[in-house]
Amino acid sequence: MTQNPTLTRRPISQTAKVLSLTPRGKNLYQLTLKLATLGPFADPGLFARLRSWGPAPAAYPLLDRPFSIHRYRPNQGELDFLIRPVGLGTNLLTQCRLGDPIQLLGPLGQGLGNLIPDYKNRPFYLVAGGVGLAPMANLIDQSKGPNHLFYGEREGQSLIDKAYLTSFAPNFTAVSEDGLGYGEKGLVTQSLKAALERERRTIFACGPQGLLAALAPLARSYGVNCYVAAEAYMACGLGVCLSCGHYLVDGSRIRLCQDGPVVDGLLMDWEKS
Ligand SMILES: Cc1cc2nc3c(=O)[nH]c(=O)nc-3n(C[C@H](O)[C@H](O)[C@H](O)COP(=O)(O)OP(=O)(O)OC[C@H]3O[C@@H](n4cnc5c(N)ncnc54)[C@H](O)[C@@H]3O)c2cc1C
Ligand code: FES
Known part of the structure; x- marks a missing residue:
């Protein structure tokens, strides 16, 4: 008994910019990024790894963190994530300012x-x-x-x-x-x-x-x-x-x-x- 064969999709590594960070409830944020490069992000369940450099990059030698694609608007080059801060990586992402660079690797996985x-x-x-x-x-x-x-x-x-x-x-x-x-x-x-x-x-x-x-x-x-x-x-x-x-x-x-x-x-x- 097996899953379907894994599709090969090459993830894109890019520096995206924060377009907006909107509170959507208690401890919940919609993070909208402006992509530098469009990609096949639409399949539901795909994820991307995000890393915010934070205010002092050298002080945060963090791994990037995985987040599901929330919404994708290819015509506007915009990708949304829904993030609940639980630790350092998610806190940095939900404290960033408009225009901040976010390192993004994705899409990843199978949708x-x-x-x-x-x-x-x-x-x-x-x-x-x-x-x-x-x-x-x-x-x-x-x-x-x-x-x-x-x-x-x-x-x-x-x-x-x-x-x-x-x-x-x-x-x-x-x-x-x-x-x-x-x-x-x-x-x-x-x-x-x-x-x-x-x-x-x-x-x-x-x-x-x-x-x-x-x-x-x-x-x-x-x-x-x-x-x-x-x-x-x-x-x-x-x-x-x-x-x-x-x-x-x-x-x-x-x-x-x-x-x-x-x-x-x-x-x-x-x-x-
Ligand atoms: C495929 C996938 C999709 C996800 N989608 C979302 C999403 O859409 N929105 C969202 O808010 N969260 C999502 N998460 C969870 C999110 O990745 C973790 O909350 C985040 O990695 C925690 O990082 P941190 O540095 O803030 O916390 P840490 O301080 O590193 O840890 C806090 C808690 O998060 C757990 N954690 C840490 N790193 C990871 C990791 N790499 N993968 C899973 N759990 C981890 C730890 O075990 C701990 O319980 C997703 C996780 C996966 C695997
Ligand atoms: S997260 Fe490393 S093999 Fe899946």
């Missing part, structure tokens, strides 16, 4: 189009946990739909700005575990299950591993496909260091940075990583 070439014409249930919302916008922007997004945060106060969410995802159900903010109280899996009872659709999901693991039995029980953009610690992002290895149910091991991040969630061994 949904590698597994479903006609994804733009398919109806999906999109499932996002936390900042796993980022690649969903890329799919919705391109898709002829109909799609419905199930989006959850642990804390309702961390939900993305509602007006911004509505601007790219007109059909959504937002939930949180504490029921605060604009979402309903609950889990995305509960909302998804209710929708699957009414209509079966292919699932595309991104979020914490616990969520992705919970989707596999749900998808199996309703007989639908489930594709996921899986996250892992990625040191190199280039298939070299093996830090992103993950087992499949047949016992073989894939590198999520090269063979994913978009993979068939039903082929993944979620017990073993």
Whole structure:
């Protein structure tokens, strides 16, 4: 049992410039970059590695960090990322000023189009946990739909700005575990299950591993496909260091940075990583 053969796509290394940095909720930012070179960034789930040099480059000998492509506007040469600061690299990126240079390497990995070439014409249930919302916008922007997004945060106060969410995802159900903010109280899996009872659709999901693991039995029980953009610690992002290895149910091991991040969630061994 294998994934589709890996597509060869040469990532572009370039210095992009910060066009805007917009707060989109508590501890959440939309970073818009002006690209020096356009590339094949559109396939949902692809990612890029970003590095901000910060105010004093020599003081920050940082590795670059992986981020999903959030939105791509090739006609304007603009690429968006949705970033939640959690440590030094993400904090530097979300503190940069307009015009600052950002080192970008991408696109990297395999997107949904590698597994479903006609994804733009398919109806999906999109499932996002936390900042796993980022690649969903890329799919919705391109898709002829109909799609419905199930989006959850642990804390309702961390939900993305509602007006911004509505601007790219007109059909959504937002939930949180504490029921605060604009979402309903609950889990995305509960909302998804209710929708699957009414209509079966292919699932595309991104979020914490616990969520992705919970989707596999749900998808199996309703007989639908489930594709996921899986996250892992990625040191190199280039298939070299093996830090992103993950087992499949047949016992073989894939590198999520090269063979994913978009993979068939039903082929993944979620017990073993
Ligand atoms: C394919 C992929 C897509 C991602 N997309 C997004 C996105 O769209 N938006 C977003 O906000 N975040 C995204 N992330 C997570 C983001 O890469 C990490 O939050 C970031 O690397 C943390 O770097 P830091 O220097 O701020 O934190 P650190 O101080 O290095 O670490 C803080 C936390 O982040 C984890 N972490 C550190 N480096 C990595 C790494 N290279 N890969 C994964 N986890 C790491 C650490 O284990 C730790 O728990 C994505 C990760 C992957 C693998
Ligand atoms: S991150 Fe180094 S091999 Fe995947």
